[in-house]
Amino acid sequence: MNHPFDEALRLQAASSDQPHTSAGTTSAAYWNMVGPYGGITAAVLVQAIHNHPARLGDITLLTVNYASGVAAGAFHITATPVRTNRSTQHWVLSLEQAGPEGSPEVVITATAMTALRRETWDQNDMPMPPVPAPSDLERRVMTGAMEWLNRYDMRFVQGGIPDDWDGGGTHSLTQLWVRDEQPRALDFASLAAMSDVFYPRVWLRRATRVPAGTVSMTIYFHASAGQLADNGANFLLAQAQGQAYRHGFFDQTAQLWAQDGTLLVTSHQLVYFKT
Amino acid sequence: MNHPFDEALRLQAASSDQPHTSAGTTSAAYWNMVGPYGGITAAVLVQAIHNHPARLGDITLLTVNYASGVAAGAFHITATPVRTNRSTQHWVLSLEQAGPEGSPEVVITATAMTALRRETWDQNDMPMPPVPAPSDLERRVMTGAMEWLNRYDMRFVQGGIPDDWDGGGTHSLTQLWVRDEQPRALDFASLAAMSDVFYPRVWLRRATRVPAGTVSMTIYFHASAGQLADNGANFLLAQAQGQAYRHGFFDQTAQLWAQDGTLLVTSHQLVYFKT
Numbered sequence: 001m002n003h004p005f006d007e008a009l010r011l012q013a014a015s016s017d018q019p020h021t022s023a024g025t026t027s028a029a030y031w032n033m034v035g036p037y038g039g040i041t042a043a044v045l046v047q048a049i050h051n052h053p054a055r056l057g058d059i060t061l062l063t064v065n066y067a068s069g070v071a072a073g074a075f076h077i078t079a080t081p082v083r084t085n086r087s088t089q090h091w092v093l094s095l096e097q098a099g100p101e102g103s104p105e106v107v108i109t110a111t112a113m114t115a116l117r118r119e120t121w122d123q124n125d126m127p128m129p130p131v132p133a134p135s136d137l138e139r140r141v142m143t144g145a146m147e148w149l150n151r152y153d154m155r156f157v158q159g160g161i162p163d164d165w166d167g168g169g170t171h172s173l174t175q176l177w178v179r180d181e182q183p184r185a186l187d188f189a190s191l192a193a194m195s196d197v198f199y200p201r202v203w204l205r206r207a208t209r210v211p212a213g214t215v216s217m218t219i220y221f222h223a224s225a226g227q228l229a230d231n232g233a234n235f236l237l238a239q240a241q242g243q244a245y246r247h248g249f250f251d252q253t254a255q256l257w258a259q260d261g262t263l264l265v266t267s268h269q270l271v272y273f274k275t
Numbered sequence: 276m277n278h279p280f281d282e283a284l285r286l287q288a289a290s291s292d293q294p295h296t297s298a299g300t301t302s303a304a305y306w307n308m309v310g311p312y313g314g315i316t317a318a319v320l321v322q323a324i325h326n327h328p329a330r331l332g333d334i335t336l337l338t339v340n341y342a343s344g345v346a347a348g349a350f351h352i353t354a355t356p357v358r359t360n361r362s363t364q365h366w367v368l369s370l371e372q373a374g375p376e377g378s379p380e381v382v383i384t385a386t387a388m389t390a391l392r393r394e395t396w397d398q399n400d401m402p403m404p405p406v407p408a409p410s411d412l413e414r415r416v417m418t419g420a421m422e423w424l425n426r427y428d429m430r431f432v433q434g435g436i437p438d439d440w441d442g443g444g445t446h447s448l449t450q451l452w453v454r455d456e457q458p459r460a461l462d463f464a465s466l467a468a469m470s471d472v473f474y475p476r477v478w479l480r481r482a483t484r485v486p487a488g489t490v491s492m493t494i495y496f497h498a499s500a501g502q503l504a505d506n507g508a509n510f511l512l513a514q515a516q517g518q519a520y521r522h523g524f525f526d527q528t529a530q531l532w533a534q535d536g537t538l539l540v541t542s543h544q545l546v547y548f549k550t
Contacts, residue, residue: 030425052503058361060524061491061545063338067358067365075489081379083342088490088547090342092367092384095355106357109367111384113339113490113545120550123480125447126518128360130471157410172400205398215363215388216336218493220545223529243401244497251333251495251541253528255518263519266526268543270336270388270495272363275395 003184004029004151005193006042009047011077020080020181022048026072027066030148035069037148038058038214039196043109043189045093048079050189053209055081055180057116058221058225063218065109071097075102087116117224123268126266128257133156134235152197153181155235162197162207169207171243172252174198188221191228194236195219195267201242201252204272212273223264231258248272277287279304279426279461281470283315284322286352295355297323299346307424310344312423313489314471318501322369322386323354325463330356332366333393333500334463338493340384346372346550351379354387362391390500401541402530406432409452409510428456430510436474437482447517447527449473458508463496466503469531470494470542473519476517476527477548487548490524498539506533523547 008027013019030040042064049059075097083090093107137155159174178197184190201214242255249270256265283302290292305315317339324334350372358365370383412430434449453472459465475487515529524545531540 028312061340061341063386063491063493064387065336065338067363067388068360068394075428082384088342090340090381090384092369106365109357109365109386111338111386111491113340113342115522115524120521120523121477121481122519122521123517124519125476125480125516126377133292149283201400205400206396215494216339216386218336218543220489220519220524220543222521222524222526224522241448241539242398242402244396244397244399244495246397246497247499248395249390249497251497253307253541264526266518266543268493268495268541272325273395 003182005180005184005190009044009189011044011047011051019053020049021076021078023074023076025074026070027116028147030145032148032150035071037196038066038217040148041070041095041108041194042196042217042219043193045077045095046189046192048077048093049091049114051111052079052081055114056084057114060115060221061113062192063111063216065216066108066143066214067109070107072158075107091113124263126255126263128237128261129239131175131237137177141145145180151181152155153179158206162204165209167206167208169205172201172205174204175239177235178238179233179235185233186231187227188228191221191256191265192219194238195254197238198240198252198272200273201240202245202250205242205245210274212271214269215272216270217267219265219267221231221265223262227262227264234259236264248274278441278457280459280465284464285318285447286319286322286326293495295326295349297326298349299349300349301345305422305426307421310346312471313341313492314468315423316345316370316383316436317471317492317494318468320352320370321467323352323465324366324387324389327354329360332362332389333388334387335496336388337467338386338491340491341489342384343382344384348453350382354367355538362365364389389399399538401530402448403512403536406512412452416492426456428454434479437479440482440484442479442481442483443490447480448474449479450512450514452510453513454508454510460508461503461506463503466531467494468495469513470471470529470540473512473515473529475546475548476515477525478522480517480520485549487546489544490547491545492542494540494542496540502537502539511533511539523549
């Protein structure tokens, strides 16, 4: 049996005369409350770029805008390289589904850049915080919750989902170790998916559960394919922190490190919430 | 005489049967080293959305990808509302210029969301750091440098442009007060422009001047039109911090506060650099 992540990423080329378009189906294994886990949608966009015959280099930058809810069932992704330079390539993407009258509607908009990576001076200005090893922490089991949560092994260092929804929150910092529940070597698509692993910061900050959903996520990939291969199926340390909450939206900054302290990804989200 | 910022933002609707397309010209007043200041390009995209007759609400989220260098002269912007919901609207944008053979080429890709804002619970998890008032700090004068620098009054609190390029950098945190040199009340377009006011983090981190240019900038607008009006032409506190530098790219996180501590914008960039 294939890994559920690879099943979720399966795309079919539309036809040889439409190289930019591919077709897929949402995955029940990564279902969230009323649609797919946002991370799996980001991952399938990475996959669409990766599959494109004209691709130059690896994914370096991805912005995904969740313009509407993705419905269960079929979708089409269009991934078009609109500008190719010597070492970088810029992409415009959309995910469409049939609307109520059968005609295609835009559900997701996205932009991306792939790039040929070269060795340069490097530095980490956001060192991994000192935290206990994953083996010293308990796995958070969330049986009966959203299905996608069962696809990950999560071990919270701090800022776990509140046990008491008493309105007494004081901060919005979460740190957790995360890896695929069924072991799978890290690649760009799974790294994109894990960048969305955090529950809404507003829940933690307020110790209050309110409706919330990601509006936009930007991911900067700092790792090369080789560095991802080095990680294999090991845990990543994932950290997120809210910044501003106002007028029905909040944002978060996030970082994902390999266990050796390599900063693999920095990510940002704008999230809708209801009072 | 009009304010140079308003001159730079002047767009002409292409025609009534092409509501998504408008035409503009680059501004010498905001020239950077080999093209326009990235912030003025972000601002003109905001302006294109603002001008659109079908716009719903105010700009809330903007991602701009600098796919190629903008050349001096004419450009076209296409701003298309691809999905309109009850209180949010998603946009896909591109800026094109005539290429070497005269046919249009994509120079900038962008996505955006506008939204109707409503009062909700609010909180600031990124308080303004304690800093001296702008009146207690010297203005940094940069005569003979890039023209756009003359459009802003900048007063560095810390992390100014290094005086000695001795390779001895130790951090990448910059804080400065900034406002339009010629006073102008803050609006969404000028806030977008100021979100790009930071010189490359890699210069500070290494105390070494290397070629660098923004590849992508994402701006989350946390302020309402009313909060911008409250600010008027006063200084904003702008802060930026690098995170990871590797394989020819680095990223930064940034915040802009009004003087009363209101967090107006959070922003992120991916920047190309050469060793």
